[in-house]
Amino acid sequence: MSTFVAVLMCSLLWLCPVIGEAGTTSEQRPEQGQLISKDNVKLVQQRLQAEGMYAGPVDGELNAQTEAALRHYQEKQGIPTSGAVDEATLRELQLRLPTSPSGDR
Numbered sequence: 001m002s003t004f005v006a007v008l009m010c011s012l013l014w015l016c017p018v019i020g021e022a023g024t025t026s027e028q029r030p031e032q033g034q035l036i037s038k039d040n041v042k043l044v045q046q047r048l049q050a051e052g053m054y055a056g057p058v059d060g061e062l063n064a065q066t067e068a069a070l071r072h073y074q075e076k077q078g079i080p081t082s083g084a085v086d087e088a089t090l091r092e093l094q095l096r097l098p099t100s101p102s103g104d105r
Helices: 001-021 039-051 066-077 087-092
Strands: none
Touching: 039 066, 066 087
């Protein structure tokens, strides 16, 4: 019995890194909150709503619901699926986001 428990514990410890990485992508993406303003996120949310991809509030928060809608839209359009507001996604959404006076998005 103790051998079984030891094997089980070793198996779980061996799987921990795999479990910890579940849901992550191999591609590192920049933190979207720093790259896109709240007003611009609202524009993206409104466009995703119009496309029938987003049913959440238009609150300017780039949360899990918004990222899931982005991933779903990206999959449907056949563009790289990142859940991020990237250039390819903006082109497909036919959006040109206004920039701030300093040139940042």
